[in-house]
Amino acid sequence: MRSFHETRAGRLAAAGALALVLLSGGCESVQTTSAGAVGIERTQRMSPLVAEADLRKQAAASYQQILTKERQQGALNTDVALTKRVRAITARLIPAAGAFRPEATNWNWEVNVIRSDQMNAWCMPGGKIAVYSGLITKLNLTDDEIAAIIGHEIAHALREHARERASEQLGAQVLVSGAVMAIGGGQASADLGNLFYKSFFGLPNSRLHETEADRIGVELAARAGYDPRAAISLWRKMGSQGGASGPEFLSTHPSPATRLADLEVYSERVMPLYEQARRGR
């Protein structure tokens, strides 16, 4: 005996309902962060089918898979001093994240360094961070510049940009495919894993997301006592190398001139926070 959902008619009805949810503005409007000194106030639209907790679970699983693979290849945290340095910087940035999202300070944060020529770094939902050694060694980054890049990545996670991308992707998928997605049970969670992986590693952040991450990133650095102006030298160095590679650095980044001009303004705006943090240290 097949249940309604398993029949073709059932699937179509379910798909139709799903499409309706997505088409009828079934997305929820959320504020993932408070505005901070940099004033990020954009309301975000999230699909109810991409729950934050589920996405975090997928991210954690995906993260462990990546670590296992890198460990097997002898590329995980091989440079002890570099790993220690990256972790120490991150440990200062995490409390600063509380200014945007108090509960984020309790996330199950993890930071690992992957030995690779790739110039790349990312932070998955829920605070799972990877920094590729090439980014630091090729660009000879200072601690302030490392704080700038990690602050930027953390900002993507605080703003749940991955969930936003997954929500958009899901909407597009449903519309294009006529919604052959099965709902419920293992299939749905398998789909979410796939959706997360594809949208996290396969789709670039929008310019809007990049700009938000830049602005929140400088504030996180400043609050942690790192010179927020280092974001400017970081992106200059990045530009001089012909750009970095990897998912975080796909093509939709703001044009270098636009990005630098914006960082000039926003790093200046958070200078008082930096001075204050320095006095407190």
Ligand SMILES: [Zn+2]
């Ligand atoms: Zn970014």
